Amino acid sequence: MNEHPNIVLIGMPGSGKSTVGVLLAKRTAMEFIDTDLLIQSAEGKTLQEIVDGTGYQALRHIEERVLCDLHASGAVISTGGSAVYSEAAMSHLKTNGRVVFLDVSLSTVQHRIGDYSLRGISKRPDQTIEELFAERNALYRRYADIIVDCDALNQEEACQAVLDQLP
Numbered sequence: 001m002n003e004h005p006n007i008v009l010i011g012m013p014g015s016g017k018s019t020v021g022v023l024l025a026k027r028t029a030m031e032f033i034d035t036d037l038l039i040q041s042a043e044g045k046t047l048q049e050i051v052d053g054t055g056y057q058a059l060r061h062i063e064e065r066v067l068c069d070l071h072a073s074g075a076v077i078s079t080g081g082s083a084v085y086s087e088a089a090m091s092h093l094k095t096n097g098r099v100v101f102l103d104v105s106l107s108t109v110q111h112r113i114g115d116y117s118l119r120g121i122s123k124r125p126d127q128t129i130e131e132l133f134a135e136r137n138a139l140y141r142r143y144a145d146i147i148v149d150c151d152a153l154n155q156e157e158a159c160q161a162v163l164d165q166l167p
């Protein structure tokens with residue numbers, strides 16, 4: 001890790017990666033990068049259009065490429081919820097970043113994301129949100145350097161909790 005490590009946020013859709021990431025960047029004067037926006041710019045399509053047009057696995061491949069091509073330092077990086085399906089991408093992000101898992105419960109995810117069929121979620125069509133949550137939880141824990149329980153925290157509190165746990 002160089003002297004300007006990134007803060008890399010991972011977690012389920014709706015866990016607060018994008019909103020808490022902006023707050024973290026404002027608090028720390030670090031750059032802010034939302035990798036979902038990098039994917040959309042690279043493809044010229046929304047995430048939902050990518051999933052609808054080419055499928056959820058294509059989105060995961062595009063996401064892997066975008067993450068592996070990212071060479072940031074001193075940035076808050078909000079990833080998409082499916083970033084953890086790529087071992088290569090996560091290894092790359094970990095070379096210069098502390099990976100922070102924003103941990104929220106399934107009911108919080110369901111409450112926050114509403115109709116997940118409109119949110120471009122990268123999942124098998126037959127997979128329930130419960131199954132996806134269980135599969136993802138194991139992956140988030142595998143790659144996390146720091147786990148922050150955000151379930152009962154508002155966005156400002158979640159931002160502070162991340163800062164409190166960083167070295």
Ligand SMILES: Nc1ncnc2c1ncn2[C@@H]1O[C@H](COP(=O)(O)OP(=O)(O)O)[C@@H](O)[C@H]1O
Nearest residue numbers: 012013014015016017018019112153154155158
């Ligand atoms: N700590 C929080 N408390 C309450 N609502 C939150 C919190 N974090 C995020 N949200 C809300 O949940 C939704 C999803 O947040 P977002 O940051 O886009 O999550 P992610 O990037 O992890 O998918 C947004 O409507 C956001 O305002």
Ligand SMILES: O=C(O)C1=C[C@@H](OP(=O)(O)O)[C@@H](O)[C@H](O)C1
Nearest residue numbers: 012013047080081082120121122
């Ligand atoms: O969890 C997922 O499968 C996805 C989450 C999205 O990001 P957020 O986690 O920021 O919503 C986005 O990367 C894409 O639509 C796939």
Ligand SMILES: [Mg+2]
Nearest residue numbers: 017018036078
């Ligand atoms: Mg997001």
